[in-house]
Amino acid sequence: MRSEIGHPTARHYVAGGCEHGGGIGRLVGYVVDNAPARGCHYVTDTRGPRWSVMRSPPVLAVALAEMLVDRVLLPNRVHHLHIAGRGSTARKVILGTVARWTGCRHVVHLHDYDYAGDLIRRPAWQQWMIRRLFRGANHVIVLGRRDRSTVVDLLGVEPARVSILRNCVPDPGSRERDAPRAGAPVGIVFLGQLGTRKGVPELLDALASPVMDSGNWHATLAGDGPVEDYTERAAALGLTSRVSLPGWLGEADARALCAGADILVLPSHGEGFAMAVLEGLAHGLAVVTTRVGAHDEVLKDERSCLFVPVGDARALARALARLVADPALRTRLSEGGRTLFLSQFGIEGYVIRLEDLHRTIARTAAPAWRTV
Template sequence: MIRVLNVGPTAEQPGGMASVVAELADQNRLSAAPVNLRVVDSGGIGSPPRRGARFARALLGAVTARVDVAHLHVASRGSTWRKAAIARACSLRGLPYGIHLHGAGYAGFLSSSSPAGKRLVEHFFHGAAYVVVLGEPWARLVADELSVPRSRIHIVHNGVSGGAPPDVPWPADRRKRVVFLGEIGARKGVPELLRAFEQLDAVPDAELVLAGPPSPSDPDVVRQVEEAVRTRPDRIRYAGALARARSRDLLREAYLLALPSHAEGLPMVVVEAMSLGVPCVTTPVGAMEEAVTDGVNGVLVQPGNPDALAGQLRRLLDDVALRDAMARSAHDTWAQGFDARSMYEDLRALWAQAAG
């Protein structure tokens, strides 16, 4: 049995990276030929003392754990430096490691790094047995900016399990709920979404529900959400940060998912919405266009344009038949390549190859 050390967030933590870890653990339990998958928290969340202690345990695990390959979940800034240190520990003992790149802001991180810092990142990536990315834009970034050979770069789309048949036709007695799930901040396009929804008063049964943790760097955006809820409690609601199961329940009740982000990898929430037959109004950033085909299984608008966003939301809120057609197509797209089993099998093959 292959022994895999999975280093990153744990399944219980918030965020898309943790959702990937949860899906991998679930699929491993369901597999006819599971691996020995050990999940280790690398210390990305919590108070500084707790983060330091968790990182130390992850580093110790890289030095002492009896495993065949380490799979490192990587985002920008601190996540990169922690995993680079763990990768160094793996290399010193001859343990192969792979990189699973998630961070939506990695291009900006690389461009803002010093020459010495970028060389360290290049060394980290060059030492990997494989580099997993979420789509072609990230494959080009890793190849062009970090000079990793394309033969070692593997596109593995995020996947989720348990897709349900789409809710079509939309029940006439149910409100048309537009759902936003993600960090409440500017990068996710929350200010534009609030401004766009102000233009939808002509759709009487529409409501907006926002859910997700507040961005610590965007307190003004959080205040905008609170003000919108205070002034329009009949139309706008903030559900706060939700556990994975409750987030999925909220998506099941959604007419549309709205995610007007300025930067993304391939958001798990979009894939999860598609698995439930919920069309998404989103932006062509990151690998989004590899999942969402404009006008077929969802709608793409340019980021930072609340008027265009309002127009597309109104179009789908007014046309239930169009929304239902997109719902069926979204579910079909998920079934054809964005399910968790496909993601797990692709990664399992890389683990086996790296383990030799």
């Protein structure tokens, strides 16, 4: 069960693995890379790079086989099921059922941006299976108080078996900002999937707003999704020379982009706790975002970020224009965000808390089936 220095081992189940698992995959990759002992955290793909009728079921079958092999060879290994809504839930219901049948100790880790909404739209038989998944786990991890309420109040998990563990990112290190070069534009960065949930349509509208005309800025919207469609939309708004859409960036390129930027903007309509916001805080960027998910549980308006209403392009434009025009405000938010990151979101503390939880679960018998 343990490595040579006493760390528990765990197998993480992530759709797409670390490479194609989106924000969840990035988080798990950070855990793997920053664990004190190598070989303590294993990652198993449950879907493949994208859902495919032909390819995804065999990938899930391999994941189930690995769980069964672990049960025989490493019976105390903790199986960590990372779950979101939609297809992710179906796969984790299957994995969770097999884990309970075979006596595998397992954690359900909820990452979804609106799991309560996804749950109530499902038929009664699916809701029953989901409740059984969550109630049958040794422990449930959530990102914030909203999700804790969903798990306790809607899914019926005992409060003592639910922990809040917010996301984290590695520390890129503090940076000494050089004095701005004469004429250098203020760098605005968006990181995430290009789409309506992340607020990209109103972000483009905000950047095209008249209040942004006089500022000296350049925005980079980095992420996958319909890049060509949004490139055409930016051109139609007259933003071709001021907005770049490079598509998805790998970790190194994303870090380089943040290192040279000044503002991180994420006008999202729904989040658990956005990895992009954490990247902005870690890099000392002035963050502009919305009060969704667990954001307003830890971020403070005018101190570690600027909050704007969801879907309000005018308010977003005013916030961005204000930051572009006011370097002192950017510095204040940068320092406040960086301080918040160092106090709550470092990867080292996250891994310690996670491994403490795994160690506790490894010593605990799997809970009995609960009726719904």
